[in-house]
Amino acid sequence: MPNRERLDDELRAILPDLEAAIRADDRGWRRARSWPTNVRRAAAMALLLALDAVILFGSPRTDLEVLPVVRTLAVIAGVLVCAALAAALFLRPLDRRPVRRSTFGSAVAALTILPLALALLPAAHHDLGAHPESFVGAGADFWPRAIGCLLFGSLVGAPVAAGLLLVDRRPRTGPGRLMLAAGFGGAAGSLGLLLHCPLEVVTHRVTGHGAIAVAVALLLALALRLIRRLVEFRSAA
């Protein structure tokens, strides 16, 4: 242990920088990090719900009327529960004991494969006569539609995951936490596709819907790398 005098010197040297960091932290969007944890969790979920509500009311799937209501509501509820658990885990405050690594790893794995599990669910309806548009997306149409859905889901999921990162208090996001945030975004993207895409062809859903969490993770990693480069460039300039 340093002696008292040296310790006081160290603390005196830290305080001005610390106060400046706190002042910077109280400006603009950074203030959101100081919201109480439950408010931050609610805000992340609200962003997810808001984007998916825009899809539901702005561009709903065309076969909504032939979907089985109970099953659809059960799937939506399941996705929302998974997303809420992901937000709770990701935004777990630092004044609490950390969760076990195995628990964390299981959550990340579960959220990463959630979109794939949803894609592999049996078709919600088989009524080709009532809604033939649900059974296109094969042959020459396959790749354009699959890539379209992957982009759509990723573009819904990425801002939701970014929202989660914005209210995160930790200084850096490691690969595991990045993947958890991507899983949260993936849940948002999957829900968006569930509400938007009427295709019931399993190959389309696996290809276009099943890898959204991974696609969101790639987008986030790319964005974070660009931001870090930009910050380095600006501080060097």
Place this chain on the structure above:
Amino acid sequence: MEAYAKGDTSAFSELFTRHGGAVFGRMQRSVGCAAARDLTQQTFLQLHRARRDFRIGAAFAPWLMTIAQNVLRDHLRRAARAPGSVSLLDEPAAPSRAQSAADVRESVQAALAQLPASQREVVRGYWLEHRSYSDIARDLGITRGAVKVRAHRAYRTLRRILLAQGYDA
């Protein structure tokens, strides 16, 4: 802390004056002086962000030290992930006859850097931070037995590496 949680910003410097030394001391024991400054600052920044999570009437010091411990753990994990970034050897192994302390330190650092991150964390926690296997197990989220297995494997590997460099068993 209650005043600070309720919005009295002037209470912060009082908190820092009262508890900064304990946090800095905890960090310094683990990571040395330079990193301790950064981690102490990080801990109090996290305190600032978490002030509205503080339950009025709860004990403040354990709450703050939990934050400090988590900040330290995150730092050590990041350091373990970065290859060759071990910089925590404040107390090198006992120097052998022929080599200087600096040589030994360098060799042990190089050997430690070759360990898998999971084993390196355990060696560092036990030998350099003087923490118990139970504490390390709790922080890493694994069982005490798993920590001992990692430690055993790490010592075996370190021994092999150092023997190959001509050190005595």
